[in-house]
Amino acid sequence: MAVAASGRTMRKAKIQETITAYLFVAPWIIGFLVFTGGPIIFSFALSFFRWKVINTPRFIGFDHYVAMFTTDELFLHSVGVTFKFVLYSVVLGNLIALSLALLLNQRIRGIGVWRTIFYLPAVVSGVAGSVLWAWMYSGELGIFNNLLLAAGLEPQAWLWDEQLVLGSLVAKSLWNVGVPMVIYMAALQGLPQDLYEAADLDNAGEWTKFLNVTLPLISPVIFFNVVMGIITQIQTFAEPYVMTRGGPANATLFLGLHLYENAFHFLKMGYASAMAWIMFLLIFLLTVIQFGLARRWVYYEGQSS
Amino acid sequence: MTASSTSLRNVLLGNRFRRGLLKSLYIYGALFVYALLFLLPFYWMLNTSLKEPLRVFQIPPDWYPNPVVFRNYLDAWVNERTDIAAAIPVYNYAKNTVIITVNGVIATTFSSALIAYAFARMDFPGKQAMFLGVISTLMIPFTVLMVPQFILWKNLNWLDTFLPLMVPYWFGSAWNVFLLRQFFMTIPLEYDESARIDGATHWTIFSRLIVPLSKPAMGAIGVLAFVYFWNDFLGPLIILSKPQNFTLTMYLANFSVAFVRTTPWHLYMAASLTIISPCLLLFFFSQRAFIQGITITDFKR
Numbered sequence: 001m002a003v004a005a006s007g008r009t010m011r012k013a014k015i016q017e018t019i020t021a022y023l024f025v026a027p028w029i030i031g032f033l034v035f036t037g038g039p040i041i042f043s044f045a046l047s048f049f050r051w052k053v054i055n056t057p058r059f060i061g062f063d064h065y066v067a068m069f070t071t072d073e074l075f076l077h078s079v080g081v082t083f084k085f086v087l088y089s090v091v092l093g094n095l096i097a098l099s100l101a102l103l104l105n106q107r108i109r110g111i112g113v114w115r116t117i118f119y120l121p122a123v124v125s126g127v128a129g130s131v132l133w134a135w136m137y138s139g140e141l142g143i144f145n146n147l148l149l150a151a152g153l154e155p156q157a158w159l160w161d162e163q164l165v166l167g168s169l170v171a172k173s174l175w176n177v178g179v180p181m182v183i184y185m186a187a188l189q190g191l192p193q194d195l196y197e198a199a200d201l202d203n204a205g206e207w208t209k210f211l212n213v214t215l216p217l218i219s220p221v222i223f224f225n226v227v228m229g230i231i232t233q234i235q236t237f238a239e240p241y242v243m244t245r246g247g248p249a250n251a252t253l254f255l256g257l258h259l260y261e262n263a264f265h266f267l268k269m270g271y272a273s274a275m276a277w278i279m280f281l282l283i284f285l286l287t288v289i290q291f292g293l294a295r296r297w298v299y300y301e302g303q304s305s
Numbered sequence: 306m307t308a309s310s311t312s313l314r315n316v317l318l319g320n321r322f323r324r325g326l327l328k329s330l331y332i333y334g335a336l337f338v339y340a341l342l343f344l345l346p347f348y349w350m351l352n353t354s355l356k357e358p359l360r361v362f363q364i365p366p367d368w369y370p371n372p373v374v375f376r377n378y379l380d381a382w383v384n385e386r387t388d389i390a391a392a393i394p395v396y397n398y399a400k401n402t403v404i405i406t407v408n409g410v411i412a413t414t415f416s417s418a419l420i421a422y423a424f425a426r427m428d429f430p431g432k433q434a435m436f437l438g439v440i441s442t443l444m445i446p447f448t449v450l451m452v453p454q455f456i457l458w459k460n461l462n463w464l465d466t467f468l469p470l471m472v473p474y475w476f477g478s479a480w481n482v483f484l485l486r487q488f489f490m491t492i493p494l495e496y497d498e499s500a501r502i503d504g505a506t507h508w509t510i511f512s513r514l515i516v517p518l519s520k521p522a523m524g525a526i527g528v529l530a531f532v533y534f535w536n537d538f539l540g541p542l543i544i545l546s547k548p549q550n551f552t553l554t555m556y557l558a559n560f561s562v563a564f565v566r567t568t569p570w571h572l573y574m575a576a577s578l579t580i581i582s583p584c585l586l587l588f589f590f591s592q593r594a595f596i597q598g599i600t601i602t603d604f605k606r
Contacts, residue, residue: 018430020507024423025435027416031476036442039453046456053459100339106332116592117340120347123584123595125536127554128577132350135570143349146365175346179599186600235446238538242558256448256539263452264543272452280449287444 040280047274053267064274075275077250078258079282082234085166085254089173090229094222097177101184102210115185122178126238133172134159134243159244162251169239169252180225187221188214216299223298227290234283255279354378354574361571374571381575395556402535402553405470409534412474413481414527418519420477421485422511426497436486442479447539455543469544470537481526484601488522489515525598528591532584553580 022029032038047064049057068075100118104111121129136143137158145155158168191214199209237256240246246253246261259279263272353361354377355370382395423429424436458469492515500510516523538554545551551559557580588595 017427021423021427021429021432024427024507024511025420025429027476028420028435028439028482031473032438032442035454035457035473035476036445036450037438039450039457040445042456043453046453099335103332103336103339106329108329108332108336112592114336114340115596116589117343119595120585120588121343123532123536123588124581125538125554125557125584127536127538127558128581129346131557131573131577132346135353135574136346136349140364141362141366141570143345143366149365175343182596182599186596231444231446235448237448238558241538259448259452260539260543263455269452269456276449276452280445283444283446283449 043273044277046270047277049270051270053269057270060270064271065278067271068274068278074250074253074258078253078255081166081251081253082236082255085170085173085236086230086233088167088170089233090226092170093174093177093229093233094180094225096174097180097225098184098222100177100181101188102214104185105188115182118181119178121175124176127242129172129175130239130242133168133175133239137168137243160248162249165244165248165251169236169243172239172243173233173236180229183221183225184218187218191217219298220300223290223294227287230286230290231283234279350574350578353570354381354578356571358569358571361569377571377575378579381572382579397549398551398553398556401467401550405467405537405541405552406531406534408467408471409474410527410530412471413478413530414523416475416477417481417526418485418516418523419511420482421489422507422515424482424486425489426494426510426515427507439479439482443483451539451543458544464544465546465550466544467550470540481530484526484598485519485522488519488601492518521594521597522601524591524594525601528587528594529598531587535584 046057048059048061050060050063051057104114104118108114124132135141139145139155139157139160142158144158148155156164159165195213195217196209199213204212235256236254237260240252240254240257241260244252246257255275259272259275262268262275352368352370355373355375356367356377357370357372357374360367360370420439424432424439454469454473455464458464461468463469496514496518497510500514505513536554537552538558541552541555542558545555557576
């Protein structure tokens with residue numbers, strides 16, 4: 001009798017606990033259904049319709065997906081522009097972030113001041129940063145061209161030369177390496193010293209220690225920064241919007257900008273939905289590939305490779 | 306350490322000392338060059354913002370403002386407004402940004418903490434699946450969501466209001482939920498258990514125990530959220546169309562870049578510097594929170 005009663009109260013307590021837990025996560029469930037998951041599924045359906053906001057949607061099957069790879073020459077072009085930008089900005093950005101973190105890990109004076117200097121650009125808004133760099137890149141008045149002239153070199157059309165403009169945007173993105181740098185700094189500080197002591201006993205040089213101890217130990221962090229970097233850079237929008245509007249000759253027409261223009265200038269909501277889905281697939285594929293590749297080069301401690 | 310190796314060390318010490326000096330010379334040299342490159346844009350912004358209008362268009366440009374014209378700041382914000390909506394007082398843009406930012410910081414920190422508490426501290430059916438849902442939405446970029454969400458706002462008649470920029474953040478954001486869950490997990494479970502023996506409810510444990518113990522993590526998420534909302538551009542750009550609803554970043558983007566010869570760059574730079582200064586100040590005064598926010602993540606997962 002007593003056992004049954006306590007069993008009942010326990011079950012009651014458990015139900016109570018479940019209800020409370022659902023109340024705590026309710027915001028996430030609602031948010032997911034209404035603001036993320038729901039709209040994503042809805043837009044998948046919409047991608048099979050032609051809909052220009054004012055008229056009624058008309059079913060057109062796979063036409064949008066076909067058009068993306070046939071008639072819309074700018075779509076694949078914008079994918080190419082975006083990938084090229086992501087490749088350069090993520091690789092170079094991580095090299096700079098890691099080299100800064102390594103320098104700051106050398107028992108130097110005034111570490112707080114140095115860290116502040118290198119992190120500072122990361123809190124500057126994309127718009128303000130883009131305006132500033134557009135000013136620095138400007139033709140005769142720009143500081144870069146005046147520095148080149150002072151050094152006896154040819155001035156460049158930083159934002160007006162098709163060949164150069166993407167590189168100019170990559171350079172701007174390298175100014176914002178504060179976040180990966182701080183992550184690398186934290187990782188380097190957490191490295192176990194005994195491995196370095198062992199390497200010292202073997203008279204290993206700095207470079208050997210870096211290649212054989214530091215690099216394998218921080219490889220999970222490099223992986224994290226590369227994945228995060230790709231997700232961040234693939235969304236680049238303010239820079240081309242403010243600095244170049246996608247030009248010259250569409251040389252900086254990023255995927256995000258192309259999607260924005262189709263959706264909000266030409267009001268092709270169905271087509272933009274289809275594009276968003278392809279973009280989603282691309283990011284998903286890229287992430288899967290990276291996780292697949294990671295097994296070959298990322299070293300996790302306490303795990304026999 | 307044996308006697309022979311100590312003496313060997315003494316012999317080598319002079320050489321090693323010299324090598325150490327050379328090494329630190331290289332390190333400080335490299336840091337100095339990097340610092341110069343990172344600070345140059347800030348200096349150029351400040352320099353331009355303080356120049357006399359005519360001197361802005363001087364070739365080659367001056368390396369320092371002479372005379373120093375502080376009035377540019379006043380002109381940028383009050384007098385010589387060149388934006389498309391000059392009739393709108395500039396504090397209006399600032400007010401809009403402040404409303405969106407303050408709401409965003411409070412909303413995302415509070416709701417994410419609530420959700421993270423359930424994932425870190427409670428047991429319920431479907432928990433694993435839901436947490437997987439949180440992880441999978443981490444990777445969805447806004448660019449993918451903007452069209453479907455826009456259609457939703459249109460159907461709700463929320464376009465050109467602040468609601469789309471305020472309401473969704475009360476439902477947690479995946480990244481903050483994930484970070485706070487990781488942090489809550491580090492708080493010993495015994496604390497909860499003794500509180501439960503005393504008859505505390507989950508709400509009491511959350512609000513009186515977990516939240517106060519997680520102040521650093523919540524602060525970290527708060528400061529990063531501040532910078533995010535203050536700087537957000539694409540979100541407001543899609544939603545807001547009436548100039549009196551514009552945010553500061555939209556105002557800044559509307560100073561046109563296309564007319565390089567005629568853009569009043571001294572005013573543009575003064576406006577830019579003013580707009581970024583709250584984030585710069587926040588960073589100067591709460592560096593630790595920023596660093597902590599970025600490094601909460603557990604990489605060994």
